[in-house]
Amino acid sequence: MRRGVLVLGIALASCAAPTPVTELMIVVDTDLRVPEELETIRIEMRDGQGTMREASADVAGGAPLPVTLGVVSRTTLGPIDVDVIGLRGSAEVVRRSARVEFVQDRTRALRLDLLASCRAVTCEDGQTCAASGCRPVDVGPGELLDWDGNAPRLDGSVAEDAGTEDAGAPQDAGPIDGGDEPPVDAGPMDGGPPPDCRNASECDDGVDCTTDTCESGTCVFTPAAAACDDSVPCTTDVCDPVAGCSHTPDAAACDDGNACTTDSCDAVAGCRVAPVHTACELGSYCDPTGGCTVAPTFTSIYSTIIGSRCGPCHTTAGTRAGQLDLATQTQAYLELVNVPGFCGTGNVLVIPRDATRSLLWRKLAGVDLCGDVMPRMSRQLEAAEITQVARWINGGALE
Structure with a gap:
């Protein structure tokens, strides 16, 4: 028996041991530093009735890696629940879990490596941490590996065969169903030649x-x-x-250090940064590159853009286009902020803090339109002017 291999028989019925053997090899390696980060590996198993058996390997004391535990079933195929726990002293460092069934008359291997990347990772119920992130604890038969007697390390090397004199006696867990029948001893788990x-x-x-x-x-x-x-x-x-x-995706890798942005990682497009204007005080908008920034007031917007660029359609006496009277600053503010739009359904001309949903900005920018781009009778606004309107709205559309 190779050094470090623990052999455990689980008696799941009281009849004679079948031939060939129905067996599961639990293989555990780690990329944590021994003994600085990990001292003991404990394997716990529970059957359908909740009966538990466990075995431990003192890797800090010289038990070689990977640790391998052979579990033999007589007739029942499970499932069984397996927890692999890495300990330093009595403190739990990392844990992996699986729910698995035996494959009739076959020896299969279940890898549950204790990974440094899984420390402090909490998965939802029914999931466990793996190399690719949280995954279901249920392991299908197709995920089990063929067992050839070798247990490769995480780095791809294969543990040396130390011979039976170094392994000690097989560990006897006793019948897991509490019966009187002694456990099946799987014997040396060599698996034959590779x-x-x-x-x-x-x-x-x-x-x-x-x-x-x-x-x-x-x-x-x-x-x-x-x-x-x-x-x-x-x-x-x-x-x-x-x-x-x-x-x-790792959103933390996209952190731009800006408190008013939401940072996320798209698995295809990469980092995405979205401003959250409500994270800033009223009168300020969120600049993705500069944080919360003072927004222009309606006074400046009216004097530099609306008053000069929205006439004569909305500022001259008589019938004004779209029944929108922008002749004075005071009247224009009353006609724009929180006022239903004159085209489409459910549109609002100015929604404070949300320029992209405001019909005024969309009409100026030519985005998601109902009706025509504004101004209709003259050249379109410059990009900088449209941006100023958006900043006013996102800052709270203050007078």
Whole structure:
């Protein structure tokens, strides 16, 4: 038995052990530093009746990695719940969970590596942290690995076989269903000889981001995160040796240090920054590059833009276009702010704090129109003038 392999028999029925064996190998490695960050690995298992058995490996005391636990079922295929817990002293450092069923008459491996990236990560109920982020605890039969007796390290190396004299006696968990039948001893979990290979072309695992090599006649599959680079700076790119590349958006990577913006990461477009004008005091708008900034008042908007550019259609005596009277500053303010629009349905001319929904700004900018772009009888406003109108509205549309 290889050093560090713990063999546990789970008696799930009281009949004789079947042949061939129905077995699950739980394989645990870690990229945490031992013993500075991790001292003990504990594996807990519960059956459908809630009966629990556990086994521990003192990795700080010399138990080699990866830790491997063999679980044998006699007839019942489960499911069983598995928790792998990394401890430093009595403090829990990181935890991984899975709900899995045995595969009849087959030996399959379940990898539950304790990853530094999962420290302090809290997933929703029914999920667990993995290399690609939170995922369901349920593990399908297709996610289980073929067991060939070798347990590769996270770095792609394979633990050396220390011989039976270094492993000690198998750990006996006792019957998990509380019966009198002794557990099935799976014996040395060598799994037979590894598959032979002569060159790397015989070792293709179908996962694009792994480097597949043939080393000393054995296929080795090494994850390469660089092969998963999606050129989006705010995503975390990970190569899972089973599922392949994953790209997890990280909003923290988009933090612009501006308190009045909402920063998010789009998995395709990258960082997106949205101003939140209500985060600023009334009379100020949110500038994505400068933070809260004093907004222009209606006095300046009327004197520089409305009074000069909205005539003669809305400022001359007589029938004014759209029944909109902008002849004086006072009248114009009353006719614009929080007043229903004269075209379309549900439009409001000026909605304080929200220029993009205000019909006045949309008519000037030519965005999401009902009716014509304004001014209709003269050249369109300059971009800087349209921006000033937006700043006035986003600052609260103050007089």
